[in-house]
Amino acid sequence: MEFSEEWKSLFPIGASTVSPLLLSNPGSLGPLFFNPNPNSQTHLVSSTIPSLQLPHHLLTERYLLTSDPSILPSTASTIAPLFDSTDQLIDYNVSHFLYNRIQLLKCPDSPNVVVIFPTGVNDQNIGFFMLRVKDSVLDTRLDVKDNVFRASTGSESRILKMSVNPVTDSELGGGSDSSPVIGYLLASSRYSVCWFTVNHNLSLDSPSMSYLGISKVFKEAVVHACWSPHILEESVVLLESGQLFLFDLESQGSSKTFKGTRLRVPQNESAWFKNKGWLSCEFSWQPRSLIVARYDAIFLVDFSSKECNVTCLMKIETLRMFAPDENERFLALSRAGPDYFYFTVASTSLLVLCDVRKPLMPILQWRHGIDEPCYMTVLSLSMLRSNSKVDTFKLASDMGFCIILGSFWNSEFNIFCYGPKFPFRKGSSTSRLSKINTTFYGWELPSEINLSSRECHCGSCLFREELSKDALPEWIDLQLKKEMVLGFGILNNDLASLLCEPDEHGGFTLVRVMSSGKFELQRYHASWAMSRNLEGCHEADLCLESHLLRPMSDKENKYKSADFHCIKLDYLYAYANGNLAQDLTTKLEEVYSDDQEEAPFCLEVHESLCKKLNACGLGHSRSSPAITSIFKDVKLPASFHEVALRKLWTDLPLELLQLAFLSYSECREVIGYNQKGVPLEFLAVPDLPQLPPFFLRKPSPHSNDDIVGPVIPFPVLLVINEARYGYSDSSSDEFSVEGELGLKYKEVMQVAGEIAVSSRGPMCPDDHVVSLDDDEGEPWAGSSKPKSFSTYRPIALNFSDTDNIQGKSVYTDTAYDTFIFHVSDKSCEHTESVGEEMFDDLCPIELRFDAPVKKFEGQSLKAYELLKEQTSKWQQSFDLYKEFCIQSGFEK
Incomplete structure (x- = not known):
């Protein structure tokens, strides 16, 4: 069945068995695989790569489950969504892997190339050096100290993206005669953009860079910034809200004027103002025509007339036939050949070639198979197959184009080749008409390109890599342990031809920067098949050195092991496992068996402590106060848990409390110093009475006369009290801190139900009942006097029983989420x-x-x-x- 060209374009290459727009004819297209040449790797220079503070690769829920065994799966599932923001489409912390870190600028008066990249401890400066051929040998032009040149942006903000605009031979003439301008550079950070000129000092044959003193700071985040291919000094900036700004750099003698214009989109363009997240922008076929990408749509914005015209070129819904995933979105945008009418856009699963003259109709599609691609560029095939010994496939090289699409984080890049239909004879009418033909075909299936030249994709190497992943902890990604490519650029043919001999079918030379900070030169050649076995890595063991998380400084670690003091947490561990009473009782028996006399503590301090404890209702020896005295102290809202703790504190005898509260000077004797003489810190006991005990307190510094504490946790005191005096209310033979607390909860809730007004009805009664009628001093219950206490449960915790059963609410407990407080009498x-x-x-x-x-x-x-x-x-x-x-x- 014959389909029209429009119908053929709807079937992506790789999504169907036989794509109608796929050409597979190596005899006329030539080799379309590119393999690194053995022994062609050349080290250029090394620079500082900042240490990356990256989050682990685990999802939040998985991290919670693996990092703390005490967290229940249901709790982890409830907490995890609070940390995962679906609105934040790009994680700012991994920005090192979203953008290319290298820009190459060719000198128009020579084959030399300036390599530009961000540098500094926070990537806040511009680093650059020049590549040239001197005496038939590659020379790296550095400064007088053999370091890379540097230019400051005047800011400490991290540079995320860069863009260069080269000056052609016909435009050469800016700057002085001895140091002409060879190009412009703009560098953008999170919220600002700054502009530079790049000069070539002819007398020294070295590059220089001048900050124009021009920077623009925005209130919103900068999404993308790029130069115009039509007018040398113009650039456009896209903000995260969709606002567009056009900037013009004009040279007027030695002065620089800076003009910025906001490009306003009509308010009636409702599709434009949807809050969907903006991605990128590029200039189209004329100076006032822009292609602007959003995560769900691509627009053509035309400002050439008085009124701005907005046309939707592509929607994510258009790709639903072969991209049914609900999370499908556009990820990368680039201009494409043969002219500025074409552009390419990559989504989560598809790569699409489009024409601005055919809205909502793709020209060519591929299913790319790359995980989250973030980088894309389109080059002429002749650039990748230059310097060849034979010209058999020269016509195909001149007519074809290559799309390089990939992800720096995943170290995965593919080449997609396309062009007009072949074969045809050179010089024929078909050849001439093909230059204006709008039908393009995919040339062969996409092929991989190994930018690092270190990874072999044979079965043995892939299997060894999978085993290495299993050997690492779950929260460490293998990529962070390998040396990976952070950026690359392809040299121009003039310079590349001076560095190497011609290849049989041509090739290209690239400059790359590795995560170790090394800049390298690598030659690639066109081949008929993909090379699977690479020398130097096929038989070598997989290196798992950390190249990205290394420290920024070469200085030795100033913190020695002697600076750290270990604290024993065996009691905390026993309490967490429910074994505190058993473990502590065993240790107390060993201490009592020693039968040693201890020196008494300072009596003056303890007299002062007794006064404060008595003011709180504590310190009663052998007899506990009535529970009404505990409720009398409840002025501010307190949960039943707090009230129960107050009651348990009042049950402790004074001699036991003297172990828990000490003067600040006594802490030195009881707790002791570590090797550096720094004691442990505790909170000071206030003058005003507070329960449970001394809840609101000021932190250190203390004076030696201050009373601090408790220095012993309350569960430990409770176990010691039971071991020494045996006054537990529990009927169980085995003492339990949780059981003791549970009994007090029931007692407090029962009394609260008698004295407090509640909208939830009576508290849960129990056979362990204590009534205020038993207290002859305060006959509140059954009295005609209005009740002066009220209970309250926060609205956020008011869930129905159905919600609790269905798992729609957090775990609730009356002892913790119900509060009681004293109501003022308003008299x-x-x-x-x-x-x-x-x-x-x-x-x-x-x-x-x-x-x-x-x-x-x-x-x-x-x-x-x-x-x-x-x-x-x-x-x-x-x-x-x-x-x-x-x-x-x-x-x-």
Whole structure:
């Protein structure tokens, strides 16, 4: 069946058994595989590659599961989405692998080439050097200290992308006669773009670079910046919001003027203003025509007339027949030959050749098979098959084009060749018409290109690499352990022909920079088949040295092992495994068996401690206070867990508390110093009573007279109390810290259910009941006096039982997510002079101030009335506060 050219273009090469637009005729097309020449690798120079702070390769959920065995799978699944942002399409941390780190600029008056790249500890500067042939030998032109030349951007921001615009022979003349301008450079960071001129010092035969003092800082991130192929001094910048800016550099003697124009897209272009994420931009067939790529669409934006015209050239939905994945998106954009009407765009799975004159209709498609390609360039086939001994395939080289598509992170690059239909005779009418023919065919299937010339793809080497992956920890990617290519550029034919002898079918020479910081020269030749076995790597063991995570400085590590002090966490480990009581009891028996007398602690310090403990209701020897005294101290909202801890603290005898609280000077004797004389730090005990104990405290520095603590964790104190005195309420033969806490939770919830107003109904009753009626001093329960306590559960934790069963909410526990607090009685009558109690009218919670007592009068009372009026208006308009009042039983 004969299809039209439009129908043929809808079948990607590689997606069907026989593609209608695939030519496979080596006899007329010539060799289309490119292999590195053995022994052609040449080391040029070394530079500093910054250490990369990269995240591990594991997904967040997998990392949580493998890094901490105590995290349950359901918890890991719940937490992982909080860290994974689907809106952030490009991770800024791995920007080293998204863009080519090398730009090559040819000198128009000689075959010399300037190699330009970012350098510095943060890639904040421009580094460059010149390649030339001197006395038939390759020469690397460096500065007087044999280092690469450097130019500063005037900023410490990391350079992410660079673009050069060469000056042709006809345009040569800028700058001085002895140092003409050979090209322009723009370098873009995350939020800024700066411009440079590149000069060739003819007398010294060396390059120089001048920062024009021109930089533009944007409030939004810079997505892409590129030069115009039509007008030498013009460039365009694309921001992440889709805004376009055109900049013009004009030379006027020794001065530089800088003009920036925002290119405005009409507001009625609704498709343009969708928040989908912008990708790249390129100039099209005329100076005021731009191709702008978004992750879901490609647009042609024409500013040549008074009104801007926007045309959609390609949508991601157009590729759905052979790219059904919902996450399919465009990833790379490039201009293409034979003229500026054509462009190529790569999506997650497809590579498409398009024509701006045929919107929404691909010219040619491939299924590329590359994981997340981020780099793409289009070259003439004659550039890759230059300097050949025979010209049998010269016509095909002149008419054909090559697309290099790949990923620096995955070290995977493929070459896609295309051109007009062959064969035809040179000089025939078909040959002449082919230059304007818009039908292109894929020339052979895509082929791999090994840019590093270090990786062999034979079965043995691939198998050895897979075994190496298994030997590494799960969070380390094999790529970070190998030497990989961070950037490359292909030399012009004039210079390449001076460096090597002609190949049988031609080839090319590239400059590459490796992750170790080495710049290398490598020759490739056109071949009929892909070489699988490479000398020097086929039989060698896979090197797993870290080339990217090495330190930036060559200095020795200033931190010695003696600077670190190890802390034993055996008690913490036992507590986490539920064995604290068993392990601690065994050790206490060994200590008691020694029957040694210990020197008493400072009595003055302990007298002061006793006063503070008694003020908190602690320090009762052998007898515990009624639970009502614990609730009396609940002023600010406290969870049932906190109240239960307060009760357990009051149950501890004074002699045991003296072990947990010490003077700061006593810490030296009890805990001891490490080798450097630095004691462990603890928080100071405040003067105001706080439970459980001393909750709100100021950190160090301390004075030697300060009382600090607790220096022993509460679960340890609880086990020691049971081992020494045996006052546990648990009926079980084996003491458990969790069991003791559970009993107190039930006791606290039972009493709270009697004294507190709750919108959730009564607390869960249990057979272990303690009522406030048992306390003769405070007959609250059953009294006609209004209840002065209220319970409240935050709205964020209000899930239904169905949600909990279906796994839609976090784990809930009444002991932790339900709060109780004392409600102020609102009995304050304002007189001419009042104290802090007047603030009780502002909220249902009884407030306490850590400040000296102060009376308010006169202007202070007027200010208070104004504050009260404003607060009242806010409370009436804030729905969450009103819901809080309803749930807690408090009515304003």
